[in-house]
Amino acid sequence: MKTTIDELQTLITIIDKGSITAASEELNQTASGISRTLARLEKKLGVTLLRRTTRKLDLTAEGETFLKQAREIMQSLENAEESVKSKGTPSGVLRIDSASPFVLHAITPYLEEFTELYPQVSLELFSSERYIDLLENRIDVAFRIGNLRDSSLHAVSLGASKRRLYASPKYLKKHGTPKSVEDLQNHHLLGFTDPRELNHWPLRFGGGTSYVVKPTTAASSGETILHLARNGVGIACLSDFMTKVDRDAGTLTQILQGATVDVREAIHAVYYKNTQLSHRAQVFIKFIKSKLKDI
Template sequence: MKTTLEELQAFAAIVDRGSATAAAAELGQTVSGISRALGRLEEKLATTLLNRTTRRMELTEEGQLFLARARTILASVEDAEEQLALRRQQPAGRLRVNAATPFMLHVIVPLVAKFRERYPLIELELNTDELFIDLLEQRTDVAIRIGALKDSSLHARFLGTSGLRLLASPDYLARHGAPTTAADLDNHILLGFSQPDSLNHWPISDANGNPKYVKPAIAVSSGETLRQLALEGCGILCLSDFMTRQDIAAGRLVQVLAAQTLPVRQTVNAVYYRNTQLAARIACFLDFVAEHSGW
């Protein structure tokens, strides 16, 4: 049968306003359009809902029964629309966020308390992975990715950039000395990534003028593990500022080869699938991170 909301609205408006003309004025439609909608409805129901004369319209018994149901349906739709409007004003629902462990620990986690204070109806689910994930498979609403994006099936929202620095602990430098040239790094204990290997290209020029590729003496898969190794005085590493700015400020890590370091910055993007409408809870979360992350 497939009765439409337009037909229900036309029927209810005619009854409430007493004529197709008044109903058309209320709904912003033409009189002929309202009359056709009522005619289609009666044809689908195979019954007469309104007895029409030149002077007035009167509900049939079937019309009275159907009007009560029609009003219930229209009220439900209006209520649903109102609830969605309220959610846009006060975002709510579960929000599944995925990020690499370092970004989660150093950027997201410090913002959670303030975010929940502002948006108490959003239920956060925070998950970590060191490598890129399939958003659908992992049931993720939005993922934070650092570096170049290659997946064209994703929407991306730029959140900011984070610089790269070569760092070591004061204890390590006291024991091994500080390098003064890029070539000196070959005589030091270098900390790097087991995967992806591209992260072992450091922002300092080699003899050929290219970003220096290092072979780590200690290779790990997690940036947070690297940070902890550096804090323990295990060697020199290259990490993003979002992970180390507090360590630098506190003197726990010291920048090495600062003058020779190239001005390389990693892009930080939030990604979600192209066929996903950006829900209010996602939008407000990304706005909050961009506003408070202190790039």
């Protein structure tokens, strides 16, 4: 193998920090030394990895391909070192991504317990409402709700969460409780701008098992919709994992129970197929799975 680990780390750091100067500060080297390492790597590979201008650095097509593989190699090396050093004790930084409702309702309530169990694991939480490239964003584990779209990811099933219709007591007192699915057209409905499939509510209607709503108010985040419903703005269709506290407290009331179809959204922990799952990631996935049983 011609390429060294130092050269891989140099390329990754340049991209992550945005410049050769910033990379030199991060790696405690001179900018000229970083430039020489990059030039040496490109010479070994026989390709240009970065286009250099006075203002910025851009990856070439070859650079994008090589960077992706470099990240995989460095992640695998980090995991291998962890498995030797930890001797069974999970440690290191774990970077986690999910949509904000899952982070807020299915992860953060249990982090105090997790950190007490695994004090050597440091967590970095990211909230992305849309699917992101895990390698590019250096995410170890992501949690996804609903159908998976990326075949390059390995998925671990964590169960499923039922979807139901809810409204606040305040809203129902002011506008009345719908007695049938047809009554919904006379109410303020809260829905999603994206993905629009979430505006297909699990209700028996017209001989089918789905009622497509045209939201009076729509939002891109389930957390926003939850707050709107809680504050009496309208009726929403939400997953159980994000409504448990409100259901227990009575701040949200389920409606049209008799017409509701048992539709559940799958919950998965996902990571890149070619990346070895670290010990810290394994224990975190197992921990969160145990908590989802109570939702």
